[in-house]
Amino acid sequence: QVQLEESGGGLVREGGSLRLSCKAPGTNFRVNAVAWFRQVPGEQRDLVASISKDDSPWYTNSMRGRVTVARDNPKNTAYLQMNNLKPEDTAVYYCNLVDQNIWGRGIQVTVSP
Secondary structure (H helix, E strand, O other): OOOEEEEOOEEEEOOOOEEEEEEOOOOOHHHOOEEEEEEOOOOOOEEEEEEOOOOOEEEOOOOOOOEEEEEEHHHOEEEEEEOOOOHHHOEEEEEEEOOOOEEEOOEEEEEEO
16 A cells, blocks of 8 residues: 655754655655645644645645745655744644545654743
8 A cells, every 4th residue: 555655753942943755656646736734632633735736835824934835746755844833833744645645654743842
């Protein structure tokens, strides 16, 4: 079963930055929109950002201005650059290939005060 490979998470202090990567080997990456979600234990999985197959980005209001989504089709990889991180951004972040509905396992992002 194909699964996406997230990387780049970890522990960062408030105000810091992280860049998440999402590799999609063995997929038809270029024809998919890519979405980034996050989930806190006990809560629903929320959409954070997405990028269409034509490179149009979308951001949730809580992160607009602090996050940039990008994709590199030849590398079958998507990115989520997160800046000025806040403790409330702490969550498990998931990558999703929208059209093929393929998910990654998730990666932890922890922002300390």
